[in-house]
Amino acid sequence: MDDISTGTLATVLVLLIFISAYFSGSETGMMALNRYRLRHLSKQGHKGAKRVEKLLERPDRLIGLILIGNNLVNILASAIATILGMRLFGDLGVAIATGGLTLVILVFAEVTPKTLAALYPERVSYTSSLLLNVLMKALYPLVWVVNGITNGFLKILGLATDHSGKDNLSSEELRTVVNEAGGLIPRRHQNMLLSILELEEITVDDIMVPRNEITGINVNDDWKAIMRQLTHAPHGRMVLYRDNIDEVVGMLRVREAYRMMVENEFNKENLLRAADEVYYIPEGTPLNVQMLKFQRNKQRIGMIVDEYGDIIGLVTLEDILEEIVGEFTTSLSPSLAEEITALPDGSFMIDGTANIRDLNKSLNWELPTDGPRTLNGLILEHLEDIPSSQLSIEVEGHQMEIVEVAENMIKQVKILPVPKSAKA
Known part of the structure; x- marks a missing residue:
């Protein structure tokens, strides 16, 4: 070191501070990235996102690489600053170099680059990943040894070191993501997404038309009453029953009844023959489950029964869809x-x-x-x-x-x- 000029040492010191800033900013930028946006950009073919995603597959190795480089640079910078301090200020230079270098590293190699990286994580990460990829290959043996020692120590402490897990979001976390989307997703669409997440918490009992509000056709009524009810039917399907709602005999498509009227085939026998089989739903069924059952069974309406088999209400596919998109004008119950x-x-x-x-x-x-x-x-x-x-x-x-x-x-x-x- 005595043969190296003071100017050269100062130049090297400044270069080391820049390298330290690079490692500090890279670490913060990588850790501050939105992993879901990163995954999306990677699938879209973004080269920088692909590089970063590969590095983040093993965050322990990435952090190990960055800290190895950062610590080597800072230790070397400390040694050079001490030599410069002693040359310029004698024995007092050690204290001056320690204080001055601490301030410089804190401001220019830690706070400033990390703040910049936190504000612009994508720009910093995608650019720094070019050099980090090269360093990872060059220093892999050293990184492997350091991570091996670190992971072994963590296992002794009883901490898991498995890196195979994926970043999964719970329903509550998904709600937070949707709520924080702001202007990126229209408010109406946000409400629909949140409603979909809530379907598993809502049961058919919560949205059913109660038993006492179910309207239908009593097949034992006289023809005038039946015709009047069909003529004023507000919905595409009507419940057919005998005398009381517990004696449901089928679900009638109103347009099928109109067809029979046109073809002069309208009588009680044909009315019952044209009715669809009643679809029953156990009480307490979550809406997300029932929606899939409606789809699987090609049904649109069902009668809800309790544990004793008694009818307690009625629910339609439209009722479930209303929970997602809002009220329709065709609801069986008042809005x-x-x-x-x-x-x-x-x-x-x-x-x-x-x-x-x-x-x-x-x-x-x-x-x-x-x-x-x-x-x-x-x-x-x-x-x-x-x-x-x-x-x-x-x-x-x-x-x-x-x-x-x-x-x-x-x-x-x-x-x-x-x-x-x-x-x-």
Whole structure:
């Protein structure tokens, strides 16, 4: 070192600081990359993404390579800075070189390049991967030895060192990714994606048309009544039953009934013969499962039965699709807009049959959904009795006034706005 000039040593020191900055920035850039975007670009044929993805297949080797290079450079820089300090300031130069080099490395070889790499990880990573690929091949034996020692030490500590696992996202993490997509995905599309993720948490019981709201044709009625119901049928399929809904005999396609009318073949015998077989669904079936079953069995409508085989409701394929894309005009049950009336004072007049999940989603409330599914059921569970007259109660922080009770059901409820202090 004594034969090397001070100017040469200073030049080498500056070069080593730049190399240290390269290693520091490369490490941060590689670790800050969006792995899913990286995988997408790699599949699209992006050369830089392919290089980086290959390096990240074994992150322990990549980090080992970067740290080997960074530490070698920093140690050599420290030695050169000490020599320069002693030449310029004598024995005091050791302290000056230590303090000065620490500040320079901290600012120019650590904080600045790492901040830059964190802001522009793709630019830094794709460019630095060119040299890192070459260094990985050149220094592979040293990297292999260092990683072998490191992994052995981790195994002694009882820590897993298997690198074969893939980056998988849970449903909650997927929801976060969709929510943070911002303007990249239209808000309506975000809502649809989130609704698809929620299908496994919702059962057919949550969206079914309750038993008492199922409309159909009693085949034992007189012909005038049957004709009137078919003429005013709001949907493409009608339930056929004998006297009561427990005696369902089939599902009739309304257009098939019209065809029989045109061909003068319309009678009870042909009506029953034209009806499709009833498709039954066990209660508690998740929507994602039921949608696949509808597809597999080529069905669009089914009767939901409880553990005793009693019919408790009806669900259609359209009902499931509504959970994803929003309400259709062909729903068998009233839409939420028909069940809620906003009042001038900020309160809401709501039908007792309104679904709690729909209320929470529409009005941003947090009424409990792990019990009754309708507002009527929630209030009855809270009261543990059927009120005989108007009554004011508080349920989950919401002031509710029972306006109308009929047929052992709460028909109308007025819910007052939640005070701002309560929200806070």
